[in-house]
Amino acid sequence: METILLVDDNPTNLQVLFQTLQGEGHTLLIAENGEDALSVAVRARPSLILLDVMMPVIDGFETCRRLKANPETSEASVIFLSALNDTQSKVKGLEVGAVDFVSKPFQAEEVIARVRTHLRIHTLQRDLKNQKSELERELQVAQQLLQEARERVDGPLLGESIAVCGLRMAVEKYARTDQPLLLVGPPGAGREAIARAIHHQSERERMAFIHVRCAMHQTRTELQLFPAPGDEDKSRPVAKFDLAEKGTVFLEGVEDLPSEEQARLLQILKGASKDEASSVRIIASIRHNGDPSGVSGLNPELQQLLGQNQLSIPGLAERREDIPVLVEFFLKQHSRRMGRPIDSISEESLGRLKAYGWPGNIRELSNLLERAVVGAEGPMLEIDKSLMDGGLRLGSYQLVEKLSSGGMGEVWIARHQMLARPAAVKLIRSEMLVEAGDRDTLTKRFQREAEATARLTSPNTVQLFDFGISESGDFFLVMELLKGLDLDSMVLRFGPIAPERAVYFLRQACRSLGEAHAARLIHRDIKPANIFASRLGQEYDFLKVLDFGVVKPMAEDLDSQLTASGKITGTPAYMAPEMVLDGQVDSRSDLYALGCVAYWLLCGVLVFEGENPVQTLMHHVQTPPEPPSKVSELDFPAALDEVVMACLQKKPEDRPQSADELWRRLGEIHFDRPWTPERAEKWWRTHLPEMVERSS
Numbered sequence: 001m002e003t004i005l006l007v008d009d010n011p012t013n014l015q016v017l018f019q020t021l022q023g024e025g026h027t028l029l030i031a032e033n034g035e036d037a038l039s040v041a042v043r044a045r046p047s048l049i050l051l052d053v054m055m056p057v058i059d060g061f062e063t064c065r066r067l068k069a070n071p072e073t074s075e076a077s078v079i080f081l082s083a084l085n086d087t088q089s090k091v092k093g094l095e096v097g098a099v100d101f102v103s104k105p106f107q108a109e110e111v112i113a114r115v116r117t118h119l120r121i122h123t124l125q126r127d128l129k130n131q132k133s134e135l136e137r138e139l140q141v142a143q144q145l146l147q148e149a150r151e152r153v154d155g156p157l158l159g160e161s162i163a164v165c166g167l168r169m170a171v172e173k174y175a176r177t178d179q180p181l182l183l184v185g186p187p188g189a190g191r192e193a194i195a196r197a198i199h200h201q202s203e204r205e206r207m208a209f210i211h212v213r214c215a216m217h218q219t220r221t222e223l224q225l226f227p228a229p230g231d232e233d234k235s236r237p238v239a240k241f242d243l244a245e246k247g248t249v250f251l252e253g254v255e256d257l258p259s260e261e262q263a264r265l266l267q268i269l270k271g272a273s274k275d276e277a278s279s280v281r282i283i284a285s286i287r288h289n290g291d292p293s294g295v296s297g298l299n300p301e302l303q304q305l306l307g308q309n310q311l312s313i314p315g316l317a318e319r320r321e322d323i324p325v326l327v328e329f330f331l332k333q334h335s336r337r338m339g340r341p342i343d344s345i346s347e348e349s350l351g352r353l354k355a356y357g358w359p360g361n362i363r364e365l366s367n368l369l370e371r372a373v374v375g376a377e378g379p380m381l382e383i384d385k386s387l388m389d390g391g392l393r394l395g396s397y398q399l400v401e402k403l404s405s406g407g408m409g410e411v412w413i414a415r416h417q418m419l420a421r422p423a424a425v426k427l428i429r430s431e432m433l434v435e436a437g438d439r440d441t442l443t444k445r446f447q448r449e450a451e452a453t454a455r456l457t458s459p460n461t462v463q464l465f466d467f468g469i470s471e472s473g474d475f476f477l478v479m480e481l482l483k484g485l486d487l488d489s490m491v492l493r494f495g496p497i498a499p500e501r502a503v504y505f506l507r508q509a510c511r512s513l514g515e516a517h518a519a520r521l522i523h524r525d526i527k528p529a530n531i532f533a534s535r536l537g538q539e540y541d542f543l544k545v546l547d548f549g550v551v552k553p554m555a556e557d558l559d560s561q562l563t564a565s566g567k568i569t570g571t572p573a574y575m576a577p578e579m580v581l582d583g584q585v586d587s588r589s590d591l592y593a594l595g596c597v598a599y600w601l602l603c604g605v606l607v608f609e610g611e612n613p614v615q616t617l618m619h620h621v622q623t624p625p626e627p628p629s630k631v632s633e634l635d636f637p638a639a640l641d642e643v644v645m646a647c648l649q650k651k652p653e654d655r656p657q658s659a660d661e662l663w664r665r666l667g668e669i670h671f672d673r674p675w676t677p678e679r680a681e682k683w684w685r686t687h688l689p690e691m692v693e694r695s696s
Contacts (some may be wrong), residue, residue, distance in 0.1 A: 001025055001026055001027060001050075001080075002026050002027070002046075002047040002048065002119055002122075002123075003026065003027045003045070003046040003047055004021065004026050004027070004028055004029070004031065004046055004047065004048045004049070004115070004119075005016060005029045005030070005031060005037065005040055005041060005044065005046040005048070005049045005050070006020035006029065006030045006031070006050050006503060007019075007027060007030075007031045007032075007033075007036075007037040007049060007050065007052055007055075007063070008032070008035070008050075008052040008055075008081060009032055009033055009052060009056060010052070010223040011032070013052070013093070013106075014030050014032070016105065016106055017050060017081075017111065018030065018495055020106065020108045020111050020112065021111070021112070021115060024115070024116075029044055029046065029675070030374055033055055033056065033057060033058065033426075034055055034057065034058030034060070034062065034063035035058060036061055036064055037049070037051065037067075037508070038063065038067065038070075038073075041072075041073040041076060042072050042073060043068070044189075045072070045076070047076060047077065047119060047122050047123075047126075048076065048077050048078075048079065048115065048118055048122060049067065049076050049077070049078045049079070050079050050081055050102070050111075050115075051063060051064060051078055051079065051080055051081060051095070051098075051324050052080075052081045052082070053081065053084060053089070054081050054082065054083075059083075060093075061084070061092060061093065061096050062500035063097055064080075064093070064097050065096045065097065066097045068096065069375055070324075073357065074465050075125075075126070075508035075516060076098060077118045077119075077121070077122045077666065078097060078098045078101050079098065079099060079100045079101070079102055079103050079114060079115070079118060080093045080098050080100070080101045080102070081104060081106075082102075082103065082104065083102060083169075083581050084636070085103055087316060099118055099121075100114055100118060102114055103498075106162075110578040115302075124495050130416060137362055140295040155190070155193060155195075155326065155330065155333075155362065155366070156189070156190030156193040156194065156313075156321065156328050157171070157190075157193070157197060157363050158325050158326055158329055159319060159321070159322025159325050160321070160322070160325075160328065161318075161319040161321045161322045163314040163318045163319040163321075163322075164314070164319050164322055164340075166196070167313065167314065167421065168576045168696055170311050171194060171198050171201060171311075172198050172201060173207035174198050174309070175197075175198045175201035175202040176568075178203070178281050178309075179309050180269050180281075180282045180283070180284070180305065180306065180309060181198070181282070181283045181284070181309045181310075182283075182284050182285070182286070182306040182307065182309060182310045182311070183195060183283065183285040183310075183311050183312060183313060184283070184285070184286060184311070184312050184313070185312055185314065186313075186315040186361055186362055187314065187360070187361065188360045188361035188362055188363030189315050189316070189361045189362060190313060190361075190362050190363075191252065191285045191313060191666045192211060192250065192252065194246070194311065194313055194652070195209075195211075195249075195250040195283045195285070196209060196247075198283065199247070199248040199281070199283075200280070202245060202248050204248055206282055207242075207244075207245070207246045207247030207248075208244050208245075208247035208248075208421050209247060209248050209250065210240050210243055210244040210247065210248070210250070210612065211250045211252065212240055212249060212250065212251050212252065212254065213252050214251055214253045214256040214257045214313075215257070219293065224239045224240065225239060225240045225257075225261055226239055226240075226241050226261065226264050227239040227241065227242050234472055240258075244280050245279045245674055246279050246280075246403055247280065247281070248280070248281040248282075248283060249281070249282055249283070249284045249386070250284070250285070251279055251282065251283070251285070252284075252285050253283040253285065253286065254284040254285065254298070254302075254306070255286055255297040255298040256297065259299065260470070262298070262299040262302055262570075263299065264554070265301050265302065266299060266301055266305065268282065268608065269282065269302070269305045269306070270305070271377065272628035274538075275498045286298070286306075289641075290387075290620075290643060299309030308529065312407035315358070315361050316358040316361040316365060317357060317358050320354055321367070323330055323350075323353055323354050323355075324350060325653055326362065326365060327345060327353060327365070327369065327552065328345075330365065330366045330369045330370075331345060331373070331381060333374045334366075334369055334370045334694060335373050335376075338373055338374070340376055341379055341389070342376050342378075342381050343379050343380075344379065344380050344381065345382075345383070346380055346381065346382050348380065349380075349381060349382055352383055353365070353368075353383065354644075360401075360616075364648055365530045365604045367402055368383070368402060369381075370402070371399050373609055374427075381395075387421060391449075395402070396416055396466070397414040397415065397416055397423060397425060397466070397476075397478055398414060398415050398424075399412040399413075399414050399415060399425060399427075400412065400413045401413045402416055402504055403424070410426070410427045410428075410639065411424055411425070411426055411427075412424070412425045412427060413425075413481060414478065414481075415559055416522075416577060418590075422481045423465055423476065423478050423479065423480065423481050424478075424479045424480065424481045424482070425476050425477065425478050426478075426479065427475070427476050427479040428475040428476070434472045434517070445659060447467075450464060450477055452516075452521055453477075455519055455521075456512070456515055456516055456519065456521075457515070458512045458514075458515040458516075459511075459542075460508045460509065460511045460512035460543055460544060460545060460546045460628075461480060461515065461516070462479050462480060462482070462545065463480040463546050464477065464478070464479055465479060465480065466478040475624070477505045480544075482532050482534040482544055483534055483535050484532060484533045484688075485532070485688075486528060486529050486530070486532045486533070486667055487505065487528035487529075487531045487532075487600070488527070488528035488529040488531060488598065488600075489529075490528075490533060491528065491600060491601060491604055494687060495603045495604055496601065496602055496603060496604040496632060496634055497602070498675065499602060499634055499635075499636035499637075499640055500540070500670070500671040500673065500674055500675040501675045501679075501680075501683075502598060502601040502602055503640065503666050503669060503675070504541060504675040505531070505533065505541070505543050506594065506597070506601075506666055507593060507602065507663050507666050507667060508542075508543035509526075509531055509543060509545055509597070510594070510659040510660070510662050510663035510666070511659075512543075513526070513545065513587070513591075513594070513659040514545075514658070514659035514660050514663065515591070516590075517658065517659055518589040520584065522585050522587060522590055522607065523590050523593075524573075524579070524585060524589065525547060525571060525593075526545075526574060526590050526593035526594055526597060527571045527573070527574040527593065527596075528596065528597050528600050528601070529538060530545065530546045530547045531543060531544075531545055531546070531597065532544045532545075532546055535684060539677070540677065540680035540681045540683070540684050541675075541680040541683075541684075549619060572613040572617050572620075573596065573607070573608070573609070574593040574596040574597065574614060575593070575617060575620055576588070576589040576592035576593060576620070576652070576654060577592075577620050577621045577650050578619055580617045580621050581621060582616075586652065586660065587658060588652040588653075588656070588657065589652070589654045590659070591647050591655055591659065592647055592648065592649075592652075592655060592664055594645075594647060594662070595607075595644050595645075595646075595647025595648045595655075596648070598628070598643075598644045598647065599625070599628050599631075599644060599648070600642075602628045602632045602634060602636065602644070603628050603631045603634075605631060605633040606618055607625050607648065608623060608625070621650070625645070625648050627641050627644075627645055628640075628644050628645075629684040637669055637670065637671070639668070639669045639670075640666075640669050642665060643656075643662070643669070646665075647662070649676040
């Protein structure tokens with residue numbers, strides 16, 4: 001529906017026009033002279049104006065000129081209404097900005113036809129303008145991402161050592177060829193950066209560079225690497241190799257690709273070795289430092305082909321003379337990002353950096369400088385010896401390595417000064433709190449997360465060791481360091497989980513939630529990413545529920561503003577209908593979310609997935625879910641189907657009424673081959689051997 005302004009000093013003409021267009025479904029406004037028309041147009045912003053030419057004081061031509069001169073009304077399409085049919089009048093009307101003429105006396109069919117035509121044109125022009133704005137915004141985003149990518153490229157190639165000069169020459173050499181290339185070198189030396197540098201210096205520079213972390217790549221359609229032969233399903237996401245057409249694909253950890261995809265890659269490489277035209281340049285890397293023939297899990301023929309062109313990346317210890325220029329680069333990068341006015345580093349600190357062994361190479365240098373910038377108090381950076389020994393100190397803990405970051409938090413591996421026990425530190429920087437605005441509210445929320453987690457003693461809830469505020473105003477929580485991966489990553493990486501194993505996980509989650517609910521605490525953000533499968537001592541598949549940051553008392557005696565009243569708190573794909581409708585939650589809201597988690601584990605897809613978060617939320621409120629048995633490719637008992645669907649009921653009273661009830665119902669499901677500790681250990685040794693070896 002559009003807004004149309006009718007302008008004529010003759011009331012009869014206005015009445016005729018109004019009656020003619022009344023049935024078209026648009027909003028009709030009227031004005032009896034040019035001055036009124038200008039005023040109404042500014043307020044109402046009509047899409048179309050039907051404007052009489054012969055009017056007192058300000059005629060139609062002058063009114064149109066003023067409309068077009070005003071940025072607030074210039075986009076309205078103007079059709080002149082006139083008994084003047086001479087060419088001179090029509091030319092004058094077009095010159096002042098009109099798009100058409102309608103002759104008096106009016107013919108209803110003609111008026112309707114011209115109005116429809118010009119509204120359609122106006123709508124297309126508006127859509128085109130919006131698309132242009134969106135494309136301009138996407139271009140700005142792409143340029144920013146490209147700039148950030150170039151910054152990542154620049155760092156490892158800085159310096160004048162013999163090693164890095166040779167590396168730059170090798171980059172130039174391999175940029176001139178399209179042959180497949182294998183990158184080898186120690187972890188953290190900058191393999192992704194070198195792959196990007198080769199791409200940016202090649203003739204493919206303006207085309208896509210697609211980075212594929214093979215360890216996370218699985219067969220889910222949205223992560224599809226190669227196009228499926230003969231697949232004409234337009235709704236299926238474009239395969240990575242199609243996205244990289246005429247560009248470059250960088251396969252990080254190529255040995256982690258599934259065997260069938262290694263075979264497909266081998267076909268492509270064989271074609272390239274026979275000088276057949278290939279639309280994609282392939283650069284791969286392996287975790288191994290040297291010869292790919294020593295890498296387990298890599299197809300033997302693929303090993304041979306990849307080994308024909310190798311670029312060895314030197315570790316930082318091989319290019320110590322480059323450390324000052326690398327320090328300057330990363331120091332500017334981190335201080336600018338954090339808003340810290342640091343412009344130099346002390347000579348004593350630089351000396352410590354030069355003398356250090358750098359087992360983690362350039363990545364370790366960047367991480368260390370980032371930690372130092374966090375705790376810096378002046379314009380000159382001082383790197384304490386404790387940072388070289390283990391990281392920035394927070395209470396009795398020192399940060400060692402950043403595991404992840406997102407939103408307002410970062411997670412680091414930390415080490416206690418006196419104890420050997422490692423820990424995980426959740427860090428919320430003070431500058432992030434300032435940017436977020438309401439520091440007091442966020443401080444209370446942080447304290448509430450610590451207090452809520454500390455009250456929970458279930459072995460299936462992540463354990464809190466300590467919390468506090470650093471000297472620089474950063475919040476931190478110290479928790480047990482878990483070895484494993486969350487259930488979101490597990491399904492993304494390995495596909496849907498065996499039903500008996502899924503039930504094993506879900507029952508443990510019920511134990512954690514049961515204790516929280518008994519303490520009248522609701523988690524409110526249960527999702528696979530907040531449920532962690534770990535190895536605890538010699539016990540495998542030990543489950544931990546994480547992130548009680550939005551936990552809330554059932555009675556809600558606490559200040560209601562602590563969870564940002566009026567804002568959606570939680571993850572749309574896992575939110576119960578009552579949370580969407582009125583924000584009212586109880587323990588059954590967590591059980592709905594756990595039902596969504598069960599669906600993800602069994603099916604590898606979300607219960608509901610809209611084009612945007614709001615659409616997803618409305619599906620939770622209105623759309624009946626498809627039973628998991630009809631979506632999953634796995635076979636499982638009907639009783640499991642029934643339990644999951646019970647959790648996904650729209651009304652809380654139709655769901656299991658407690659975590660203990662859900663725990664019992666899940667335990668009553670019979671499997672011909674139950675999940676056992678022996679099966680769990682075998683799975684970990686097969687799929688995550690590095691986790692088992694590291695922990696043994």
